Amino acid sequence: MPTPTYTPLATVTLGSSAASVTFSSIPATYRDLIFVLSGVVSAGAGEVIRVNFNGDTTSGNYSAVFANGDGSNTASGTEARRFGLMYVSRSQTVASFMDYSATDKHKTYLSRAGGASNAFEMIAGRWANTAAITSFRVFPDANGFASGSTLSLYGVIA
Amino acid sequence: MKLIESKTLASAAAQIEFTAIPSTFTDLIILCSLRSTSTDAYVNINLGFNSNTANFTARWLYGLGSGGTGSASSLVRYAGDLNTANDTANTFSNSSIYIPNYTGSTHSKSFSTDSVRETNASANASAISAGLWNDTAAITSVQLDSSDGNFVVGSTISLYGVLKGSDGIVTTS
Numbered sequence: 001m002p003t004p005t006y007t008p009l010a011t012v013t014l015g016s017s018a019a020s021v022t023f024s025s026i027p028a029t030y031r032d033l034i035f036v037l038s039g040v041v042s043a044g045a046g047e048v049i050r051v052n053f054n055g056d057t058t059s060g061n062y063s064a065v066f067a068n069g070d071g072s073n074t075a076s077g078t079e080a081r082r083f084g085l086m087y088v089s090r091s092q093t094v095a096s097f098m099d100y101s102a103t104d105k106h107k108t109y110l111s112r113a114g115g116a117s118n119a120f121e122m123i124a125g126r127w128a129n130t131a132a133i134t135s136f137r138v139f140p141d142a143n144g145f146a147s148g149s150t151l152s153l154y155g156v157i158a
Numbered sequence: 159m160k161l162i163e164s165k166t167l168a169s170a171a172a173q174i175e176f177t178a179i180p181s182t183f184t185d186l187i188i189l190c191s192l193r194s195t196s197t198d199a200y201v202n203i204n205l206g207f208n209s210n211t212a213n214f215t216a217r218w219l220y221g222l223g224s225g226g227t228g229s230a231s232s233l234v235r236y237a238g239d240l241n242t243a244n245d246t247a248n249t250f251s252n253s254s255i256y257i258p259n260y261t262g263s264t265h266s267k268s269f270s271t272d273s274v275r276e277t278n279a280s281a282n283a284s285a286i287s288a289g290l291w292n293d294t295a296a297i298t299s300v301q302l303d304s305s306d307g308n309f310v311v312g313s314t315i316s317l318y319g320v321l322k323g324s325d326g327i328v329t330t331s
Contacts, residue, residue, distance in 0.1 A: 005159050006159035006320050006321070007325065008184075008320075008321050008322055008323035008324065008325070009324065009325045009327070009328040010324050010325070010328040010329065010330050011184060011322040011323065011324065012330040021330055021331070022330065022331045023328055023329070023330055024328065024329050024330075024331070025327050025328055025329055026327075026328055027325070027327055027328070036185060036256075036258050036320075037258075038258035038259045038265075038268060040265075067219065068219060068229075069217060069218065069219030069220075069228070069229020069230075070217060070229060070231075071217040071229055071230060071231030072229060072230075072231070073229060074219060074227055074228060074229045089266070089290060089292075090265055090266045090267070090268040090290055091268060091288075092256070092258055092268045092269075092270055092288070094256050094258075094270060112256075112270050112272060112286055114217070114270075114288045115217075115268065115288050115290065116214075116215040116216050116217050116268065116287075116288040116289045116290035117215055117217075117290060118217070119217060119288075120217050120218065120219060120270070120286060120287060120288035121219065121286075122219070122286055148264065148265060150184075150258065150259050151330070152184060152185075152258075152322060153328060154320070155325075
């Protein structure tokens with residue numbers, strides 16, 4: 001049996017809709033973090049999901065570049081704190097935070113996000129801060145995560 | 159992440175299947191190294207759950223070695239591109255398939271894929287995709303088919319389970 005490489009840190013399945021979910025008290029004992037969202041929006045057709053690290057809400061400290069396709073057209077752009085996508089049909093975001101506990105580098109993440117009924121995209125983001133990530137908050141732009149949405153965080157051992 | 163089962167084909171097969179998948183994990187991850195016997199220009203992996211092939215939709219974003227990019231939704235069970243008999247010998251495609259919340263019984267099942275067809279030639283392709291099986295049944299088996307031809311001898315595929323749980327330290331609010 002191979003050594004497990006994903007250590008489950010926290011999983012929440014929402015019992016009611018929520019405007020945001022925060023993961024806190026993240027230990028520094030892993031090399032990378034993996035975030036997984038499986039959910040739907042609580043209202044509207046779809047929303048961009050954004051992220052804050054360590055309570056830093058200053059948009060200017062974040063940058064992200066994305067490319068997506070909706071089945072016919074492609075698009076790309078830049079947008080601060082862009083982290084994922086969620087729609088009225090089941091959607092998902094899988095993101096990696098690399099070397100999240102280092103204190104000598106800005107923090108970066110890679111996401112794959114979207115839904116089969118709408119659009120899918122890849123995102124590369126950066127938080128211009130060398131602090132170790134000890135908490136992060138994910139939140140849709142306007143409404144929230146619907147009841148039944150599941151959010152998980154895993155630690156990856158080097 | 160724990161290995162559930164790994165397969166290496168000793169003979170060509172039109173389909174690779176994982177059955178009796180335990181319900182003790184949160185998510186599933188499938189990692190593939192595959193090649194098709196087909197001589198078609200483009201061949202892809204088609205995914206099935208519980209032997210069902212209906213009620214699937216997919217959208218993907220791709221980039222080609224020729225420089226072209228695009229997005230499509232016509233292949234409703236799309237789960238990545240395959241190297242074919244037209245490609246450089248001994249080259250296999252790589253695909254990863256992520257299936258969250260596969261045991262739920264109240265929601266349809268979504269999945270995402272990340273694949274590359276590296277051929278050491280001009281037909282390279284890389285793609286990401288989102289898929290949806292509009293069915294609330296828990297996934298107990300997974301089928302992968304080549305859209306044309308068979309998977310060749312030496313193709314490998316592994317199924318991993320990702321455990322849910324808590325370390326007792328990280329909290330959510």
